Amino acid sequence: MPIQAEGLPRKLADPFDMGGGHIDPDRAVDPGLVYDMDPIEYTKFFRCTLDAKDDCDSYMGWLYQLNLPxxxxxxxxxxxxxxxxxxxxxxxxxxxxxxxxxxxxxxxxxxxxxxxxxxxxxxxxxxxxxxxxxxxxxxxxxxxxxxxxxxxxxxxxxxxxxxxxxxxxxxxxx
Incomplete structure (x- = not known):
């Protein structure tokens, strides 16, 4: 049976409604590649999200480049x-x-x-x-x-x- 999303209105679950899956500790300690991000990027993200300033002009363009996994x-x-x-x-x-x-x-x-x-x-x-x-x-x-x-x-x-x-x-x- 398809998975239903919680909340109203009821709908079929999509990837926004599902978690990351089960953790495999052996694979977690040896991932191969990681998407690493400088703390400065987080600071700019929060600053532009909460209180946009002059350096947040191209916010969406910059947001697309945020090094998220x-x-x-x-x-x-x-x-x-x-x-x-x-x-x-x-x-x-x-x-x-x-x-x-x-x-x-x-x-x-x-x-x-x-x-x-x-x-x-x-x-x-x-x-x-x-x-x-x-x-x-x-x-x-x-x-x-x-x-x-x-x-x-x-x-x-x-x-x-x-x-x-x-x-x-x-x-x-x-």
């Missing part, structure tokens, strides 16, 4: 590119390949599709994800995921939520 694009008109940086905390020499489960009605491309870490190189790698709306729908979130796998022990998956829009309405409350 998820990607949300609440107003996709045309295309948007976001970037994320991962830190390799697994074996020093590793190669990760991306697998994309694109949200319905959205084309997703990742650059680069392969990240290689070497023993004498950087432990950080940045990748860009471009979302392009294929279907012109209004106000409906669609969901997918992006997973980096080393072909062995590590698979690092993040959720993706995209809401394509034709026109931004003040009363649109999906």
């Amino acid at each position: 998820s990607i949300a694009v609440p107003d996709l008109e045309g295309s948007v590119t976001v970037s994320r940086t991962v830190t390799n905390v697994g074996p020093a020499a590793a190669t990760y390949r991306v697998a994309v489960e694109a949200p319905a009605g959205v084309d997703v491309s990742v650059e680069p599709e392969v990240m290689t870490f070497t023993t004498d190189g950087s432990k950080n790698a940045t990748f860009k994800v471009t979302f392009t709306a294929r279907r012109m729908v209004q106000g409906v979130y669609t969901f997918g995921s992006l997973a980096w796998s080393d072909g062995g022990v590590h698979s690092v998956r993040i959720p993706v939520a995209v809401r394509p829009v034709i026109e931004d309405f003040v009363a649109d409350v999906s």
